[in-house]
Amino acid sequence: MNKNFNIVITGVGGQGLITLLDVISKAAFNKGLDIKTSELHGLSQRGGSVSVCIRFGKKVYSPMVPKTQANLVLALEFQEALNGLEFASKKTTFVINNYQTPTLGESVSLRQVENNIKLATDKVFVMPFSEICTKELDNQVVVGVAMLGFAIEKGALPLSKEEIIQAMKEIMPEKFWELNLKALSLIKEQKE
Amino acid sequence: MIQDLLKPSGKAILLGNEAIIRGALESGLQFVSTYPGTPASEIGNSFYKIAKQANVYFEFSTNEKVAMEATIGASFSGLKCLVAMKNFGLNVASDSLLPFFYTGSKGPTVILVADDPSCHSSAQSEENSRGFSYLGHIPTLEPSDAQECKDFTKLAFGLSNKFKIPVMVRLTTRVAHQKMPVVLGNLPKTKNLLGKFVRNQKRFVTMPPRVLEMHQELLEKMVAMANFSSKSLMNKVIGAMGKEKAGVITSGVAFSHTMEAVEIVGVKPTILKLGMFYPLPEDKIKKFIKPLKKVLIAEELDPYLEKEIERIAKSVNPKLQIFGKNVLPEVGELNPDNVAVGLAKLFGKVYAPKVIKSIKKLKHLPRFCTGWPTCPYWKLYAAVKQAAPEGTVFGGDIGCYMIAALPPHSLYDYLFSMGSGMGIGHGVKKATKQKVIAFVGDGTFLHSGIPALMNSVYNKSGVLLIILDNSITAMTGHQVNPGMGKNSCGEEIAPVKIENIVKALNVKNIAILDQEEEYNQLVATIKEFVNSGETSVIIARHICGLLEKRQNKK
Numbered sequence: 067m068n069k070n071f072n073i074v075i076t077g078v079g080g081q082g083l084i085t086l087l088d089v090i091s092k093a094a095f096n097k098g099l100d101i102k103t104s105e106l107h108g109l110s111q112r113g114g115s116v117s118v119c120i121r122f123g124k125k126v127y128s129p130m131v132p133k134t135q136a137n138l139v140l141a142l143e144f145q146e147a148l149n150g151l152e153f154a155s156k157k158t159t160f161v162i163n164n165y166q167t168p169t170l171g172e173s174v175s176l177r178q179v180e181n182n183i184k185l186a187t188d189k190v191f192v193m194p195f196s197e198i199c200t201k202e203l204d205n206q207v208v209v210g211v212a213m214l215g216f217a218i219e220k221g222a223l224p225l226s227k228e229e230i231i232q233a234m235k236e237i238m239p240e241k242f243w244e245l246n247l248k249a250l251s252l253i254k255e256q257k258e
Numbered sequence: 259m260i261q262d263l264l265k266p267s268g269k270a271i272l273l274g275n276e277a278i279i280r281g282a283l284e285s286g287l288q289f290v291s292t293y294p295g296t297p298a299s300e301i302g303n304s305f306y307k308i309a310k311q312a313n314v315y316f317e318f319s320t321n322e323k324v325a326m327e328a329t330i331g332a333s334f335s336g337l338k339c340l341v342a343m344k345n346f347g348l349n350v351a352s353d354s355l356l357p358f359f360y361t362g363s364k365g366p367t368v369i370l371v372a373d374d375p376s377c378h379s380s381a382q383s384e385e386n387s388r389g390f391s392y393l394g395h396i397p398t399l400e401p402s403d404a405q406e407c408k409d410f411t412k413l414a415f416g417l418s419n420k421f422k423i424p425v426m427v428r429l430t431t432r433v434a435h436q437k438m439p440v441v442l443g444n445l446p447k448t449k450n451l452l453g454k455f456v457r458n459q460k461r462f463v464t465m466p467p468r469v470l471e472m473h474q475e476l477l478e479k480m481v482a483m484a485n486f487s488s489k490s491l492m493n494k495v496i497g498a499m500g501k502e503k504a505g506v507i508t509s510g511v512a513f514s515h516t517m518e519a520v521e522i523v524g525v526k527p528t529i530l531k532l533g534m535f536y537p538l539p540e541d542k543i544k545k546f547i548k549p550l551k552k553v554l555i556a557e558e559l560d561p562y563l564e565k566e567i568e569r570i571a572k573s574v575n576p577k578l579q580i581f582g583k584n585v586l587p588e589v590g591e592l593n594p595d596n597v598a599v600g601l602a603k604l605f606g607k608v609y610a611p612k613v614i615k616s617i618k619k620l621k622h623l624p625r626f627c628t629g630w631p632t633c634p635y636w637k638l639y640a641a642v643k644q645a646a647p648e649g650t651v652f653g654g655d656i657g658c659y660m661i662a663a664l665p666p667h668s669l670y671d672y673l674f675s676m677g678s679g680m681g682i683g684h685g686v687k688k689a690t691k692q693k694v695i696a697f698v699g700d701g702t703f704l705h706s707g708i709p710a711l712m713n714s715v716y717n718k719s720g721v722l723l724i725i726l727d728n729s730i731t732a733m734t735g736h737q738v739n740p741g742m743g744k745n746s747c748g749e750e751i752a753p754v755k756i757e758n759i760v761k762a763l764n765v766k767n768i769a770i771l772d773q774e775e776e777y778n779q780l781v782a783t784i785k786e787f788v789n790s791g792e793t794s795v796i797i798a799r800h801i802c803g804l805l806e807k808r809q810n811k812k
Contacts (some may be wrong), residue, residue: 078622079624087437088259088271088437091271091437092271095269095271095439100438100439101271101437101438101439102403102436102437102438102514103436103437103438104432104435104436105435105436105437106378106379106431106435107296107297107299107300107379107435107735112624112625112626112627112658112661113622113623113624113625113627113628114621114622114623114624114625115620115621115622126438127514127515127517127518128511128514128515128517128518128593128594129403129432129436129438129511129514130432130515130593130594131594132518132522132593132594132595132598132611133594133595133611133613134611134612134613143622145618145620145622146620146622148616148617148618148620149616149620151613151614151615151616152613152616154614155612167622169620169621169622169623170621170623170665174617174618174620178617182614182616182617183614185614186614237259
C-alpha cells in the first residue's frame with residue numbers, strides 16, 4: 067500500500083480552501099517531497115460544496131485521494147464532513163468546524179454527522195473554529211488556518227508549525243502574516 | 259504559483275494551466291489570445307498579469323472564434339502562438355479552426371483546450387474535445403500531469419514547427435487544476451514580437467480546387483505524424499508483461515489513476531501510456547498488443563481509443579480480450595477507484611474498499627453572493643418574478659446568473675450555450691403565443707448575444723431581453739471585457755456602451771435601470787415591455803458585489 071499522506075479539505079466556496087491547499091503543499095514541497103493536489107474552480111466557488119485533495123510523499127501519481135485512504139479530513143463546514151466520509155477509514159483524523167451554512171431540504175445535525183463519521187474512525191475533533199476566529203481575530207477567512215494549527219497540535223499532520231509558517235511567509239503578502247500566524251496558534255492559546 | 263512563472267530555473271509548484279504557460283514561455287512564445295472559460299481560465303488570468311514582464315503579446319479576445327482568428331493571423335505572420343479556451347469555446351472557434359489545419363501554421367502554434375468530465379464547472383454538455391481531433395485531423399497531445407503540461411507544450415511547439423501544422427494540447431479538469439512540483443527550464447533571453455505577413459495565396463487562401471489539394475496534403479502530414487508518433491517517447495511502455503499477459507492502454511489523467519490503481523489492487527500489468535492521442539502511434543500499439551491476452555483501455559468519456567484498438571487488434575491479435583467501457587464508466591470522470599475496479603476485473607479480482615455510507619448525499623448549491631458583498635442579481639430576479647405574467651417562458655444563458663436556474667429561484671425554462679438565451683427565445687416566441695423573457699450577462703452579450711438580438715428585431719419576434727450588466731466577466735474570475743474601459747494590455751480604452759449597440763440594432767423599447775436603486779420602476783418596465791409585443795431590452799446595471807468590494811479596498 068502506498069505511504070503517501072493524504073488530506074481532503076471540504077467546505078463551501080469562498081472559505082479559503084485553495085489558500086490552505088497552497089500553504090500545506092508549499093510546506094511539503096520545502097521538505098523535498100513529491101506532491102499532487104486537485105482543486106475545483108469556477109461556478110462551485112459561489113457558496114457551493116467544494117472539496118480539494120492534497121497528497122504528498124515519495125512519489126504521488128493521482129491528484130485524487132483514493133477511497134478510504136485519507137489521513138486527515140478538514141471540514142470547514144460540519145455538514146461537509148459527510149463529503150469526506152468516502153475517504154475515511156480507522157486511520158483517518160477528522161477536524162470539523164462547528165459552523166453551518168444552509169442546504170436545501172432537511173439539514174443534518176452536528177450529532178448526526180459525528181455519529182456517522184464515528185462509524186469509520188474514533189479520531190473526530192469538533193470545535194467552533196469559526197466562532198473562535200470571529201471572537202478572537204474578527205475574521206472568518208482564516209478559519210482553515212486555525213484548523214490546520216489544531217491538527218498539528220493533535221499530531222495529525224506530518225508537518226510542523228514552523229514549516230507551515232515558513233510556507234505562509236513564502237506565499238502570502240506580508241500584510242497577512244500576523245493574522246495568519248495568530249490563527250495558526252489560536253486554538254492552543256485557548257486551552258492554556 | 260503565478261509568482262513562479264518567470265522564475266529563471268529550479269523547481270516550482272505549478273497548476274497544470276500555469277505549467278502550460280511556462281512551457282509556452284520556455285518555447286519562446288510571442289503571441290497569446292484567449293477567451294476565459296473554466297477549466298482553462300487561469301491561462302488568460304495569469305498572462306494578464308505577466309505578459310508585459312514576459313514580453314509576449316496577450317489579449318482577451320471578444321470570443322473564442324475571434325481568439326482563434328487572432329492567433330491564425332499572428333501565426334501567418336510568423337509568430338509563435340498560443341490560443342487557449344475551454345471545450346465549448348472550441349465549438350465556437352471551430353468554423354475557423356478546421357481550415358487552419360488545411361493551411362497549416364507558419365509561426366508554430368499550440369491550441370490549448372480544457373475539457374471538464376463530470377461537468378464540475380460546465381453546464382451544457384460533458385464534451386469530449388477528442389472528437390475534434392478526428393473531425394479536423396488535429397494532432398493532439400494529452401498530458402497526464404502538470405510536469406507533462408509543461409513538457410508537452412514544448413513538444414507541441416516543436417511538432418508544429420516540424421510539420422507546419424497547429425498542434426492541440428488537450429487537458430481535463432484534473433490535469434488543468436492539479437498542482438505539483440514542476441522542473442523549470444530556461445527562458446529565452448530576448449525576443450522580437452514583430453512578424454511579417456508574406457503573401458502566399460497558395461498557402462493561405464482556401465478555395466476550390468486548391469482546397470482539395472490541401473486536404474490531400476493534410477492527410478499526408480497525418481501519415482508522417484503517425485510514424486513520428488510511433489517513435490516518440492511521448493508514447494511509452496511502463497513495466498514488463500507478466501505471466502497474466504495483461505496490459506493497460508491509457509492517456510491523460512487516467513494514466514495517473516492507473517498507476518495509483520496498480521498499487522491499490524496489487525497487480526502488475528504492462529502499461530502503454532499514450533501522450534499523443536491523434537494521430538495514434540499505430541505501429542507502437544501493434545507491437546504492444548501483439549503478445550497480450552487481455553488489455554484494459556483506461557480512458558475518460560467516449561471510447562475513442564477503445565474503438566481504434568479494437569480495429570488494430572483485428573489484424574495483429576484478433577483473440578485479444580479488450581476491456582473498456584464494459585468495466586469503466588462512460589459518463590463522469592475517472593478516479594483511482596473506478597480505474598481500480600476495472601483493473602481488478604482485468605485480473606479476475608474484485609476491488610471493493612470498505613466505505614462507510616453517508617447518511618445524506620450532501621450538496622451545498624452555489625448561490626448568488628449574500629451578506630457583504632451582496633450580489634445585485636437577488637433584487638433583479640425578485641423583480642422579474644414579481645413582474646412577469648403567468649406562463650412567461652424564461653431563457654437562461656451562461657454566467658453567474660445560471661444560478662437562477664437553482665432553488666430558491668428555479669427560474670429558467672431552458673439553458674444552453676453562450677448567447678443562446680435570446681436565440682432560442684426568438685424561436686419559442688415565433689412558434690407560440692407565449693411571452694418570453696431572456697437573460698444575458700454583459701460579458702456573454704458581447705461574446706455572442708448581439709446576432710441573436712439583431713435576429714429578433716429583424717424577424718420581429720418580440721422577446722424581452724434583460725441584459726445583466728455588472729460591468730465584469732464575473733464567473734470565470736473577473737476578466738476585463740470591452741465594456742470595461744480597459745483592455746487586456748491594461749490600456750484605457752473607450753468602453754463599449756451596450757445601450758449604443760442595442761440602439762444601433764433598432765430596438766425600440768430600451769430602458770437602463772439599477773435594480774438596487776430603481777426597483778419599482780424596474781418591475782413596471784418589465785410589465786410594460788413584455789406586454790408590448792416588440793423586441794425590447796432592459797439593461798439592469800449594477801456593479802458586481804465582489805468587484806465593488808475589491809475596488810473599495812484599493
